[in-house]
Amino acid sequence: MEKKYVEKHKGKEFSLMRAEISNNFKDKLLVELSNINAVHIRAKETPKIKENLDLKNPLLEKIKKLRENLDNLFKKLEINPFDFADLNVEKKDRPEFLADDINNLISHILEDIEFYTNRFTELNRYISKEIIELEHLKIIRLSYEYLEKIFLSRESVSNLNHFNFRVFTTFSKNLSNLKNLFEFSEFPNFYEIFEGTEDRIAFFIFYPKDKEDEFNGRIRLIHSEEVPILKRYLTKEGVNLSRIEGEISYRDQELSRYRNELQRIIDINMLKFAGINEIVQNIEEYNWAEHQFEKTFSSRLVLKFFVPSFKKKEIQDRLFKTFKDNIVIDTIDIHKDQPTYEKDTKKPGIIKGLKEGETLKESKSEKTKAHEEKNDLRNETPTVMKNSFIFRPFETILKMYGIPTYSEIDPTPFIAITFPILFGLMFGDVGHGLVLIIAGLLGTIILRKRSKDTRNMSWIIFYCGWAAFFVGFLYGEFFGLHGEIEFFGNVLFEIHPIWVNPLEDIMSVFYFSVIIGVFHLNLGWFVQFLNYWKQKRKYLAFTDSFIKILLLTGGTVLILGFGFDIDVWITFPFPILLTVIPGLLLLILKPLGKIFKVSYLQEESIGGLIGEGSIEAFDTVLSVMSNVASYIRLLALALAHIALLTSINAMVNLVEGEGIFVEIVRLIGSIFGNLVVILLEGLLVFLNSMRLHFYEFLGKFYQGSGIEFFPFFLDDDYSTMVFRTGTERDIISEEIDKEFEVKSSKEEISKAVDYISEKYS
Structure with a gap:
């Protein structure tokens, strides 16, 4: 089931919130955060040894058993979770699941599942008999x-x-x-x-x-x-x-009596089954969230989570109102345009590696700075992809590559424009465009209850259909036909190329494909320029992205304008300088940045920057040539598309004769041939359009290593999960708990020793 977080953010900034509570308020905090439905819980870093020990966690085994038992029950009762979608339940009618803690809740659910399983087993025994x-x-x-x-x-x-x-x-x-x-x-x-x-x-x-x-x-x-x-x-x-x-x-x-009784049990308990299924899903989600708590030195629990900055005050007030003096909250605002580091909350101790007489500030080396860069909170902050309804379907394609990081620009709007255009250039045909438009619209209607990505793909097909439709007029193609379009011997209309038919003027389309490739690559570097500017790395924006745009544009003008005549290149007005100057600037500008005290270039040596610039310049020249050449597929697939349709129409016309029967046979053959082209070549063109975006366009600037904003939420469509409120513990109880914690810690250490001995003995 999709998450219910629907509130739109007015700003794109997030804040990291740190909530500290006592252990007996843990369950209530998670339920409260779920009700807020705007909290992205930060994953706790877990050592590898701890992860392996957690695999044998009794609670995880119980949850696994719970899921298996429920799946077996639904399989026996022939219930599909999709059957619950038609249930419309008022909040007051939803079954309530009350428990002391997560273990207690799991035990109650297991008892319910066992009860219904036994009822089914007994009835099924009678039915089988x-x-x-x-x-x-x-x-x-x-x-x-x-x-x-x-x-x-x-x-x-x-x-x-x-x-x-x-x-x-x-x-x-x-x-x-x-x-x-x-x-x-x-x-x-x-x-x-x-x-x-x-x-x-x-x-x-x-x-x-x-x-x-x-x-x-x-x-x-x-x-x-x-x-x-x-x-x-x-x-x-x-x-x-x-x-x-x-x-x-x-x-x-x-x-019939036994079968009716079985169906009666299913019908009257359908809401209960929906509630149990929802609770089991919530338990799985809840268990993950519960493991993200960290213990402090005072044995209290800390949970860190990201919240939209504009909701920070509201969430703080709500938590203080619910927990009063039982909670401590700290927040850190995370800005997109500058690094943000988390404050060290650990107790002070001896700092290893500090020389005698050396201060902590003086000991801060490049390694320490690199570690800080790694711990920049922007690397862990989730991203909310906010695009208009027109661009939003193309988020599905972008997510196949990766989620934008918190500090970079979301390139979805650019893809929403360039993807259909490239598709249309390879699949230009007025008739085929109309088919895709209709197919996309039908898909959005028929598949409206399916997943969001499925609906998005229908809209993408719709947009690509419009691109193919308009490019079809440029090529003068209608289901592979051009000139007079006849139907049963009657001329319906005429269609002629507004620009050029690729089969008749291949070189024009070839040059156009190269220009499109250059523009698309430069667009990628322009987005990289905007990213640098947004992150306040303006020097890099000019010395890296802008210089690469000049290099590619200059190389294109040199080759298309002056050909491959080297003598012309080195005579006045010396067009070779269009590539030589940007290439030299790419080599020397970064080292100059260190000399000019650009802050983010100070960690590197001048020699390292010269070497990096040399390699980058050499790699850029080589990769750009292959990247631009890759766009020749626009011409190749456009030619293949038109040639295939021409061949199909030629084969259909091999059916000789006159009369309505012969015309119907030709029509059926033409429909079948066009459907094959639309399905097979349409898929091929779609994949090639994705390739051009993934390898040529996004590869120039896009990191795609972000984390999608996923609010912690426990579904409550069919159930209500309630944990009894904890009470304050007296001193004796707390001391007893500490003794148990010490014992538990010793057991974990013993398990860790056994694991290491077994792993490396």
């Missing part, structure tokens, strides 16, 4: 209906002094074995086969009583099932079919 009895009676009825034809009666059965009379059913595949086993020359008998049920046959057989042992040995070879000849079904006159029908009717009624 009735099904078996009913199937058995149906076989008896089928067999006795046939035996009635041979005038079988109670008297005729009792008169068989020297022969046994028995009836069996077996699988149809055993028919040949049956004939071989009861060949008269091998075993004296008389049998007759008659129709059974579905894949089974039935037969009756007479054989001598003194051959009983031999008969039993033979009949076992075909895995048959005997139909009993019961006197209660036989009268002096013949077979008592009415009694058999009566027993079948009774079993049918009993089976």
Whole structure:
């Protein structure tokens, strides 16, 4: 189920909030944060050894067992969690789950699941028994209906002094074995086969009583099932079919009664099942959140979480109102344009590595600064992607690459513009564009109850359809046709290229593809320029991003304007300087930045910056050439698209003849061919458009290593989870708890020693 956080942020800044409470208020704090529904809990750093020990945590085992038991119950009851979506429950009608703590809650839920599982097991046992009895009676009825034809009666059965009379059913595949086993020359008998049920046959057989042992040995070879000849079904006159029908009717009624009872249990408890399922989901979420608490030196608990800055005061007031003097709250505002570090709350101690007479300030080395950079809170702060409804669907494509970090620009609006354009240039056709537009609209309507990403993909197809539609006019293509568009011999309209048909002027489209590639790459560096500027690294914005834009643009003008004639490059007005000057600037500007005391370049040496600049300049020149060449696929796929449609139309026109029937055959062939192109080549074009954005565009500037804002929230659509409020502990109780904590710590240390010994022995 999707999270319910819907409130829009007025600002994009977050604050880190640190809440300190006593252990007995832990559960209540998590429930309160869930009700706030605007809190992103910060994940606690856990040592690797601790993670391995936590895998054997009894609580995790209980939660795992809880999920397995619930899934098994739903599987037995044939309940799908999607069935709960139609439930509309008032808050006062939602079942309440009251507990002292998480362990107590899990125990209650396990008891409920066990109760319903036992009810189902008992009912299912009765249902299975009735099904078996009913199937058995149906076989008896089928067999006795046939035996009635041979005038079988109670008297005729009792008169068989020297022969046994028995009836069996077996699988149809055993028919040949049956004939071989009861060949008269091998075993004296008389049998007759008659129709059974579905894949089974039935037969009756007479054989001598003194051959009983031999008969039993033979009949076992075909895995048959005997139909009993019961006197209660036989009268002096013949077979008592009415009694058999009566027993079948009774079993049918009993089976229906049990099944109705099972369905009644499901129906009247559907809300309870929905509540249990929701509570189990909440427990899984809750368990993760509970493990993010840290212990202080005074054995109190600390939880750190990010909140929108504009809601900071509101959340603080709410927590103080709920917990009064039982909570301590600290906050740190995290700005996007400057590093923010968390204050060290640990007790002071001996600082290792401090030389005699050296102060802490003097000992701060480059390694320490690098560590601070690593602990910049912006690296852990979640990101809220805020885009208009027009651009929002393209967030799905961006998330495939990664979430924007807290301090960088969200490139979704740029992708929302360039993605459909590149798609349209490779898939330009008015008719195909219309098909994609209609398909996208139908997808948004039909799939409106599906996941957000599924709906977004429908909107992306819709936008790409419009791009293909408009580019189709530039190419003059309508379902692969151009010029006069005929339908059943009538000219509907004419379509001609507004710009150029790629098949007729390949070089024009080639140059255009190169220009599009240069523009797209420069757009990536422009976004990088904006990121540097936003992060107050204006020197890097000019010496890195801007110089690269000049280098690529100068190289493009040099090649497209002056060709590959080196003599022309080095004669007046010396066009080669369009690339040489930006290249040299890329080499020397960063070292100059250190000389000019640019703060964020001071950690590197001049030699390191020169080496970095040389490598970066060399890499930029090589990568740019391959990047621009990659955009030639715009031409290649546009040509392939038009050529495929031309081939399909040519094959359709191979159907010779006149008349309405021939026109219908051609129409069907054209529809089928166009659908194949739309599906297969449409997918290929879509993937290539993604590739151009992932490798050529985003790779130039985008980190994509951010964390999406995911508010801690416990669903309450079908249930209410309530923890009893804790009370203040007296001094003796607290001392006893400390003794238990010491004992628990010793046990954890012992487990850690055992783990290390086992791992590295």
